[in-house]
Structure formats: C-alpha cells, structure tokens
Amino acid sequence: MKIAILPGDGIGPEIVAEAVKVLRALALPLEMETAPVGGAAYEAAGHPLPDATLALAQQADAVLFGAVGDWKYDTLPRPLRPEQAILGLRKQLGLFANFRPALCYEQLTHASSLKPELVAGLDILIIRELTGDIYFGQPRGRRAAPDGPFAGAEEAFDTMRYSRPEIERIARVAFEAARQRNRKVTSVDKANVLETFQLWKDVVTEVHRDYPDVELDHMYVDNAAMQLVKAPKKFDVIVTGNMFGDILSDEAAMLTGSIGMLPSASLNERGQGLYEPSHGSAPDIAGKGVANPLATILSAAMMLRYSLKQPEAADRIEAAVQRVLAQGLRTADIASPGCTVVGTAQMGDAVVRALG
Ligand code: IPM
Ligand code: MG
Numbered sequence: 001m002k003i004a005i006l007p008g009d010g011i012g013p014e015i016v017a018e019a020v021k022v023l024r025a026l027a028l029p030l031e032m033e034t035a036p037v038g039g040a041a042y043e044a045a046g047h048p049l050p051d052a053t054l055a056l057a058q059q060a061d062a063v064l065f066g067a068v069g070d071w072k073y074d075t076l077p078r079p080l081r082p083e084q085a086i087l088g089l090r091k092q093l094g095l096f097a098n099f100r101p102a103l104c105y106e107q108l109t110h111a112s113s114l115k116p117e118l119v120a121g122l123d124i125l126i127i128r129e130l131t132g133d134i135y136f137g138q139p140r141g142r143r144a145a146p147d148g149p150f151a152g153a154e155e156a157f158d159t160m161r162y163s164r165p166e167i168e169r170i171a172r173v174a175f176e177a178a179r180q181r182n183r184k185v186t187s188v189d190k191a192n193v194l195e196t197f198q199l200w201k202d203v204v205t206e207v208h209r210d211y212p213d214v215e216l217d218h219m220y221v222d223n224a225a226m227q228l229v230k231a232p233k234k235f236d237v238i239v240t241g242n243m244f245g246d247i248l249s250d251e252a253a254m255l256t257g258s259i260g261m262l263p264s265a266s267l268n269e270r271g272q273g274l275y276e277p278s279h280g281s282a283p284d285i286a287g288k289g290v291a292n293p294l295a296t297i298l299s300a301a302m303m304l305r306y307s308l309k310q311p312e313a314a315d316r317i318e319a320a321v322q323r324v325l326a327q328g329l330r331t332a333d334i335a336s337p338g339c340t341v342v343g344t345a346q347m348g349d350a351v352v353r354a355l356g
Helices: 010-024 039-045 050-060 085-092 105-109 164-179 196-206 219-231 242-255 294-306 313-326 345-353
Strands: 002-008 031-034 062-067 097-103 123-129 142-144 154-157 186-187 216-220 235-242 263-267 273-277
Touching: 002 010, 002 050, 002 142, 010 062, 010 345, 050 085, 062 085, 062 294, 085 273, 097 164, 097 196, 097 242, 105 313, 123 164, 123 242, 154 345, 164 186, 164 196, 164 235, 164 273, 186 196, 186 242, 196 216, 216 219, 219 235, 219 242, 235 242, 273 294, 294 313, 294 345, 313 345
Parallel strands: 002 031, 002 062, 062 273, 123 235, 186 216, 186 235
Antiparallel strands: 097 123, 097 263, 142 154, 263 273
16 A cells, blocks of 8 residues: 655644654555655745656555645745645546545533534534636636726636536535435535536435435525534535635634644545645644644544555544543643643654554
8 A cells, every 4th residue: 555645834744744653553564655745845846746746646545645835935926836736636636525524522622612512522524526616617817807897907717617527426425425424415505696506506406316315405605604603513414616615614623623633535536535634734833843743643544444445543543542632632722721731743652652
C-alpha cells in the first residue's frame, strides 16, 4: 500500500509528522513517500503542485495531506498560489466526493460556541461535491463588460455549472453514506434563484427513487446556514455543491468547538483518496509545536478505512484518540480547566502509546 505524504505549509509538516508516527506504529506494510506541495513546493520548485508531486499522488493508493497557504503568498499570481495545489490535486485525481464529518466529542462539548445541549452528541456528515460548481466552471476571467449598465467597465466573472452526471454521482454517494448512518439526507441548494441548483434539486429527487429507505429533504442554503446554528442535531447527512459545501462545512466544524479534531476524505470513483484535516495551515502558530495533530491522525484513520481497506487499524487509531482525550490530554486549542496541556509531538506520542 503506497501513501503519498504531502505536508505542505504552516503547521502542515508538524501535524503530518505525528500522523506518520502513528501509521508507522501500526506495523502495516505501508510504503510512504514525501513530496513538497503548496508554498513549500513553490519555494523548492517554483510551482505549488510540481509534476513530480502530482505523479506521486497519482501513483499512490492514498494521499495524506497537511495544509497549504500562507499570507506571504497572497500577492503571487493566482496560478502560483498555494491553494492551487489542493484544487489541482482534486481536479487531476477526480476527487469529487468530499466527506466532512462534524462530530462533537463528549469531552469537548463545552468548547463549542453554542450551548452544550445544542451540540452534545452532534454527529453530522457534510458531503461536498468537490470538482465542479463555480470553483472550476469555465469561462471565468476579467474583461470589459460587454453589456449592462456598466458596459465597457472592467468586470470579473465566474461560471456556476453542474451537469446531470456530476449531480447523480454525488447524490448516490450521499444516499449510500446515509444508509450507514441515520438514513436521512438534506440536499442543500439555491433552487429559488439559480438554474444550476434547480437542476441539482431535480436530479437529487430522481436519484432518491432508488433509495426509498432513506429520507430526503431539500433546504435552501441560507436556511441551512441558519438551521446549523439553531438545531444542528436535526441533520444527518448534508449533500451540497462545492461552494455551499465550503462555507457550510466550516460553520459545522466550528459548532463542534474543535476544528482541530476534524478529519476529511476526498474520494474518486476508484476509491483513491486524499485525506486532510478540515482546518487550514494556521501560519500564526506554525513551528511552535503547539498545533493539534488529532485531525490529521484521524484523517489517517479515514484513509485506512476508505482507501486502504484496513478497518481494524482505523478503529485502533480512533479508539486511541478517545483514550487520550479521556486521559485528559489536550492541545492548547481544546484546553480546559483540569486538563493537561501538551504540545504537538507529545500528543502524537500519547496516541501511539494508546494504540495498545
Ligand atoms: C477547503 C479550503 C479550500 C476550498 C481552499 C484552500 C482552496 O477552504 O478545503 O475548504 O475552498 O475548497
Ligand atoms: Mg474551506
């Protein structure tokens, strides 16, 4: 089993090192090869996604990804910015199905910005379409406005588009996932305004005929944003497009009070996947040894489960993380009175010990 390790920028290298430590401790036949990505790759090779890094990711069974981005690259031309690396990997590997669980850990309930009773036991799964929508739609660019009240003025434009097969496949992923959970899918759209999302709604409704055992409801994205802070536990699986999924998944992650705990998986049709923490590169705390490695360690567990078909190893990691929390160990982001605050490497070591 071959894993491409792409640590990236900011806290990426520190947190990925801990996940690698945990993977090695499992003593599975895993071949791991590291390559630069994001700003680190721009520094080393002049491009955020060098050909060699892309080739390594394509050959691997799975990619373990840290994070990319740093304010210092904000002035680079767009094609050279670190974010292009993750967008390029998603597109080139066809990683259309993005799983973003938002789970509120019992010990961390108090860390949420919502009242504990609203989030205690929260367990929702956002399934975000990841290779279409306004993120990738062509045409896009800048030009002189061809018409309208500001004809001739400089304008910029992007294109929101989804095709029937793209919607069908992500809808199937969502219904299948719901069958493993509480059999409820909420499809989030903006069909009241956008053609793209009227098609989305129509196609999701059609696909639902194959899944009569799963409950489906439709919600406009503005209402979904509101319901997520009002009564988040009403959701089970949320399926939505790339742009809305980007926004709603950050909102949902924050509800749990522990964005430093949340893993994610992005899969293609062959089951090949990219696994990364839901949080970003946090350049403000990079290199200090204080970042929380648990989201990355839990992403490694998802990788074992989904791409490498090693469910027992995945269970072992997840149980070890629970044990470490129960022992009262916390990184600074999830610290609370009475707990022991540890650094990044200490947390990784504790998970290795807890593997048993
Ligand atoms: C995410 C991030 C990315 C996105 C950025 C870094 C391009 O916000 O994975 O949610 O917008 O998809
Ligand atoms: Mg985002």
